[in-house]
Structures are given as structure tokens and as C-alpha cells.
Amino acid sequence: MILQDKKLETFIKSLKIKRYISGPRLNIQLKPEIENKSGFAVFLTEENSIIKIRIRKTDQSFQKEIFFYTSISKKHPCIKRYIPKLINYSNKNLQYLEIEYIKDYKTLGSIQEIKRINTDLLIKLIETINKFHFKITKNKIITDKTKKIPKSTEKRLMKYFNINPKAFKEKINRIFKKNKYRTFITGDRNPKQILVNYEKNQIKLIDFNFCGIGNPSLDYTYLLLTLLPKYKKYEKLYLETLKKKYKYDGSFWEVFSIDIAFRCIDNYHFWLIEKRNKKLAEYVKKLFYIYYSRI
Ligand SMILES: Nc1ncnc2c1ncn2[C@@H]1O[C@H](COP(=O)(O)OP(=O)(O)OP(=O)(O)O)[C@@H](O)[C@H]1O
């Protein structure tokens, strides 16, 4: 098991760690408490930098994040104000990334922070994500035009939504094939990975493990879905802002709806099973049918 790797152990012990941030919790002997979690351990150092270490060899996403910081952000200096500065990295046997710690910004990951969202900030968020898509010109990452559906998603689809996975898959692959919007996307705009400074009205984005080429809609969906259960009023504003500013046609919105449906399947399961929040689960289920009917 990689966590018992001596080099990794020596490396982690050599760091001046101020605070453990995320990933599998490691004890002194570097044994995992939970084996199946994130492939990274993230620390804040005494020098105020963030160190993200790849601890699971099976995880391929590290390469994408390195590529993002070393190549894409270098070629496109205009995006540098939205991301942490790269300090150091190693892409060899011991793989890690050291980036600037963004102080005075809060992640949107908590309910308290999501509550502070207002109209201006929402528009700013949409604009910031959009800048990523359009300021970054062609690059050489290639992804195929199909969407893989994990077995776990298929099971949930049948169990909770009473939908035949075969029909679902066919529909989705048809839509992905005719998807004409292909831009650089950050790939995972989970609210935890959006940092906000309310005084400066500024936003920074972190975590590029899933960046690549895709339909830009994929960067907007999770954010909308996280806002919706609390702020139904934002759905209209959000969709209108996107429609007004960016004039996407059908294939953008179909992929958008698919992605919302996908996330509903996962979130429905997550909330229902893990948080036993039946009310929210019902709401997410309704959202699934609304967005699914649009494709
Ligand atoms: N440059 C940064 N400045 C401030 N905080 C950061 C920075 N980078 C990461 N963090 C904090 O560390 C957390 C984890 O970072 P990141 O998302 O890059 O790693 P991860 O392995 O994908 O973790 P997770 O599975 O929790 O998303 C972030 O949610 C954020 O709170």
C-alpha cells in the first residue's frame, strides 16, 4: 500500500505542517483510517503554502492538475488572477503540488457561506467561470464525446428514479455526440473549490484535477444544484444570466440538463442515505424529473 511507502513517509515528515486540510487522515505511521477516500492529502504549511500530495497511485487526476498549473496557466496569464500561484511541484515518483495559500477567502462549501451569496456574486461567479472557458484557447487535452455511467449511478437510477439505464445511456450518448460546444473546462466546480472574498468581491478557483475539454455547461451545473434547495429564486436568474450573456443553443442546454440529472442521482442518494434528509431528497428527485424531461 502506497501509504506505507518510505519515501512518502519521509517527505511528509520533512514538511512543516501547520494544519491538515483534507484527504485520508494519516497517523504517524501513515496508515489510512479510511482507505477509499480521496487520492490526495492536503496540508497547510508554516510558510503559508498548500501542499497537495498524491498518495494513491491509481489516481490519474494529478497529471491534469500539474498540466493545468505548468502549461495552461503559463500560456494564459490572463487567468492567473483567478487561481493560486504555483510554488513548486514534483511529477516524479513522489508527486506533489505546492501552491500559494489563498488567505482571506472563504470556500463556498459550507451552508453558512452559501447563504451569503447574492445576485451580484452569482453573476460574478458565472462571469469568472466563463472567462476560464473563453480566455483559454486551444490546447491538446483530448476527451471522447461519450459519457461513462458508473455502475453505482445505474443502480440508483433504477432504484430511486425508476428509469431504465439502457434508455438513459442511449439518450445521453446521442446528445453527447451532437454536442458542439467544446471548450476548456475546469471540470469540477464543486462549491468547496470556489473561494470568495466578499469585501473585494473577488473569486478564486482551486482544484483542477478534472480539467480538460468539454461542454462549458458542465462547469455551471453543480453550483446551480447546490444553490437550488435553499434558493429557488436563483434558478431563474442563473439560467437567464447564462442565456443572456452567452447565447448558447440547444446542445449546450441538453448537456446542462443531463448533468443536473446526473448530479441529482448522486446527490439524491447521498442526502437520502447519508444524511437521512427526506425533504431534500424529495426535492432533488423532483428536480431530476424536471431536467430529465428537458432532454
Ligand atoms: N490554494 C488554496 N488556498 C486556500 N485553501 C485551499 C487551497 N487549496 C486547497 N485549499 C483547501 O483545501 C481543500 C482541498 O483542496 P483540493 O480540493 O485541491 O483537494 P482534494 O484532494 O480535491 O480535496 P477534496 O476531496 O476535499 O475536494 C479545499 O476545499 C480548500 O478548502
Ligand SMILES: [Mg+2]
Ligand atoms: Mg477537491
